[in-house]
Amino acid sequence: MENSNLPDMRGVGMTSQRTRSRLVQRLRDRSITNEELLDVVASTPRHVFVDEALASRAYEDTALPIGFNQTISQPYIVARMTQALLADGPLERVLEIGTGSGYQTAILSQLVAKVYTVERIQMLSERARETLKQIGIRNVQFKYDDGNIGWADRGPFDGIIVTASPRVIPSGLVAQLAMGGRLILPVGTSDSQQLTIVRMTEEGPQIEKLEEVKFVPLLGGKA
Numbered sequence: 001m002e003n004s005n006l007p008d009m010r011g012v013g014m015t016s017q018r019t020r021s022r023l024v025q026r027l028r029d030r031s032i033t034n035e036e037l038l039d040v041v042a043s044t045p046r047h048v049f050v051d052e053a054l055a056s057r058a059y060e061d062t063a064l065p066i067g068f069n070q071t072i073s074q075p076y077i078v079a080r081m082t083q084a085l086l087a088d089g090p091l092e093r094v095l096e097i098g099t100g101s102g103y104q105t106a107i108l109s110q111l112v113a114k115v116y117t118v119e120r121i122q123m124l125s126e127r128a129r130e131t132l133k134q135i136g137i138r139n140v141q142f143k144y145d146d147g148n149i150g151w152a153d154r155g156p157f158d159g160i161i162v163t164a165s166p167r168v169i170p171s172g173l174v175a176q177l178a179m180g181g182r183l184i185l186p187v188g189t190s191d192s193q194q195l196t197i198v199r200m201t202e203e204g205p206q207i208e209k210l211e212e213v214k215f216v217p218l219l220g221g222k223a
Contacts, residue, residue, distance in 0.1 A: 017042075019059045023075055026061050032079045034086065040110045041079060046072075048131055049101040068121050068223070070216060072101040073163060077213060081161055081184050082107055084197055084210065088182070091158040095176065097147035097185075098163035098218070102128030106137055108161070115140045116154045118147045121223045148220050150176045157181055164218035165193045174198055174205055186215040 024042045032038060047058035049072055054064050063071040082104075085091070092113045096105055099119035105128060109115045117140060119125035125144045132140055143151055147162070148170055156178035162170075162185035169187055177183055183198040195210040 023059045023061060027076060027079050030076055030080075032076070032083055034079075034083045037079060037082055037086070037107070037111060040107055041075065044103070044106055044110070045135060046075070046103055048135060049103040049106070066101045066124070068124060070100055070121070070124065072103050073215075078104050078107055080210075081163075081195070082111065084195075085159045085161055085182060085184050086111060088180070093154070093157050093178075094159040094161065095151055095155065095157040095173075096161050096163065097150065097173070099125055099128045099142065100163060102131050104161070104163055105140055106132055106135065109137045109140050112159070113139065116143070116151050116157070117141070118143045118145050118149075118151055120144070120146055120219065120221065144222065146220050146222055147218060148172065152176055159183070161185070162218065163215065165189075165213075165215040166218040169196065169198060169207070170218075174200070177205075186213045190217065 020042050024038050047055040050058050050064050057064060061075050063074045066072050094108055094112045094115050096115060096117040099105055099117040105115055105117050122144050125142055129142050150173050155176040157176055158178050158181045160173055160183040165186040165188055167189060173183060177200040179200055181200050185196055186193040187196045188194055193213050193215060195213045197208045199206045
C-alpha cells in the first residue's frame, strides 16, 4: 500500500494546504469520519487532475469537467464512496470502473494494497496513468477496455467501485466480487440514481441503497 506522503505539490494560493484543510472540514461536516481517508484527501494534489485553467477550483467540493463529456467527481462523493467501500476494514484488491481523471484512483491507491482500474476512453486512461506516475503512485494497474466487462482475470476483488451509472447492477461485476467483498456504484437513469452497495455473502448478494446521486452514464464499448 502506498502511504500518503506524496511529493510536495502543494503550490500556493488556491492549491495551498489551507485551502485543502477547508475542503477536509467540509467533508467532516458531511459525515466523512474515516481519519485515514481524510488525511489522504488533504495530501492528494487534486489540482493536477484538472486542466490548469480550473486549478483554482480544484479544492472546491464540486465536480469539474475533464473533457470527453466526463467529470472529476465531487470530493464528497469520492470520499463517501471510498468510506463505504472501506467500512468493513482494509482491502487488498480493488477494481475501479471508470478511471476518468485518476483522482478517485489516487485516493484508493493510498488506502488499499492494489488498484486495478478500467477506462473506456483511451486518452483519459493514458492521461491518468501519467498523472499518477507524476505524483509517485505505483500500485495501480490500468486497462483500456469496456468497464461493463470488469477485469475477471485479475479477480476476485475485495472491493469494486464504479464511477458512472448503469441502469441496473451489472451481474458480470457482481460475479467478480470475492466472498465478503462489496461493490459500490450509482444505479439508475439520468433522472434518478441511487448510490448502492452490493455485499457478497454466503446467501448471495445483499443490496443496500444509500442516497441520491448524479453521475454520467456507464457506457459500453471503447472510445
